[in-house]
Amino acid sequence: MDDLTSVPKLPPARDRVVPINDRLAPLYPEFEGLNYENPFQLLVAVILSAQCTDKRVNLLTPALFARFPSAHELAECDIKELEQLVKPSGFYKNKAKNIRACCVEMVLRFGGQVPTNLDDLVTLPGVGRKTANVILGHAFETPGVTVDTHVGRLSRRLGLTRHRDPVKVELALAEIVPQAEWLHFSGRLIMHGRKVCLSRKPRCEQCVIADLCPKIGVKGLAEKRKRKKGAKTDSPPGTQRAPRKSARK
Numbered sequence: 396m397d398d399l400t401s402v403p404k405l406p407p408a409r410d411r412v413v414p415i416n417d418r419l420a421p422l423y424p425e426f427e428g429l430n431y432e433n434p435f436q437l438l439v440a441v442i443l444s445a446q447c448t449d450k451r452v453n454l455l456t457p458a459l460f461a462r463f464p465s466a467h468e469l470a471e472c473d474i475k476e477l478e479q480l481v482k483p484s485g486f487y488k489n490k491a492k493n494i495r496a497c498c499v500e501m502v503l504r505f506g507g508q509v510p511t512n513l514d515d516l517v518t519l520p521g522v523g524r525k526t527a528n529v530i531l532g533h534a535f536e537t538p539g540v541t542v543d544t545h546v547g548r549l550s551r552r553l554g555l556t557r558h559r560d561p562v563k564v565e566l567a568l569a570e571i572v573p574q575a576e577w578l579h580f581s582g583r584l585i586m587h588g589r590k591v592c593l594s595r596k597p598r599c600e601q602c603v604i605a606d607l608c609p610k611i612g613v614k615g616l617a618e619k620r621k622r623k624k625g626a627k628t629d630s631p632p633g634t635q636r637a638p639r640k641s642a643r644k
């Protein structure tokens with residue numbers, strides 16, 4: 396249990412988490428995300444969404460699923476053809492390799508179906524705990540706390556955990572967020588992280604949960620930005636670093 400009860404002038408994390416969720420709920424009623432029609436499509440879409448926007452993934456998946464409608468077809472696909480179809484999502488060679496390997500495993504071990512529990516899901520190539528929790532929560536309505544970069548960052552800024560390790564963040568949140576809200580709470584933090592609590596410049600002045608947030612680490616970001624700006628404008632003439640010569644000839 397790592398409630399940050401020492402956060403000055405604010406109630407403990409356990410007491411703030413429900414009001415935080417309640418205030419974010421009307422802003423992000425439904426998690427905007429990936430388009431899919433079944434667990435197989437969601438699994439493939441989530442693998443493609445690594446380092447890529449959901450919007451971009453949603454643009455390419457209709458053609459992909461029209462060509463390969465199930466794990467059986469993808470398990471036997473030509474890797475070059477798959478690479479071309481998933482190319483717009485970036486890191487396409489790796490993603491294509493993982494998707495095909497994942498489908499081969501599903502065909503061999505699970506009859507071509509997506510496993511319905513965390514332990515089996517994480518044995519599939521390209522499926523980590525975060526991906527598995529998204530699939531369980533959205534496709535099988537088995538809630539899990541999904542921890543991506545936004546959820547981790549916001550949880551620390553909000554003083555809900557001190558951990559940086561995603562599994563520890565997941566366990567810490569699972570202790571304080573009501574189970575019925577696990578899936579939605581993660582989705583709301585992700586949307587809030589994309590729209591308001593931005594990584595480099597959080598918009599605290601526009602934030603509906605500002606009075607519930609100790610803004611841990613935010614002051615440091617502003618100071619860092621100031622120092623950077625100062626370094627750029629304050630350098631007296633002649634003291635700026637000369638541009639580095641390229642190593643290439």
Ligand code: SF4
Binds near residue numbers: 549591592597598603
């Ligand atoms: S108050 Fe600032 S740091 Fe806290 S959640 Fe809102 S934007 Fe993020």
